[in-house]
Amino acid sequence: MAGNLRPQARKARRAEAKRNDPPFRYCRYHDxxxxxxxxxxxxxxxxxxxxxxxxxDYLQRYIPPVVMTILVFASYKDIEFTQTPFGIPAAAAGVLTALLHLWKRNVLVSIAGGTAVYMVLIRVL
Incomplete structure (x- = not known):
């Protein structure tokens, strides 16, 4: 199989294998x-x-909400609201995540709950 590859493809394959060698992964982890x-x-x-x-103090106070807002917009950018299921799973999961966070004030609970609801809804709808 390797004989059928063009020289450039063989070279790229070797470089990829070299990058994934354990010493290189070890260095990236430790860096x-x-x-x-x-x-x-x-x-x-x-x-x-x-x-x-x-x-x-200013950065500590205002950067986390800004980053969260950007992440919310990024997560909803590819949803097709004109096709079935019309973004219902994502919207429901987002609302549930916000409500769980306001209620419990626990990031792990709110993210896990929203993810679970989203996974169930994309399978059901």
Whole structure:
């Protein structure tokens, strides 16, 4: 089978196999881990004894709702409201997620509940 591939395809296949070798996966994992660790260490070292700047308080307060809004719009962008089931599963799951979060104030419960309702509704409708 490898003899039938063009040289460029064989080269791409070898490069892909090399990227997925365990040492490379190990390096990618540890790079991400190191970045997260250094980010936490940075904030602890610089802001453990002093009050963080007002700009960081502002970001901490307003970035999460902005990111959540963007994620909501991104999740609803490909729904066809003119074809069956008219976006009912996504809308119902979104409303249930919001209601569960307002009621329980638990992210895990609200996301799991909304996902479960969406999965059931896309199979039933």
């Amino acid at each position: 991400a881990r190191d970045i997260l660790y250094e980010g936490g260490a940075f904030s602890f070292l610089f802001f453990s004894r002093t009050k963080p700047p007002a700009f960081l």
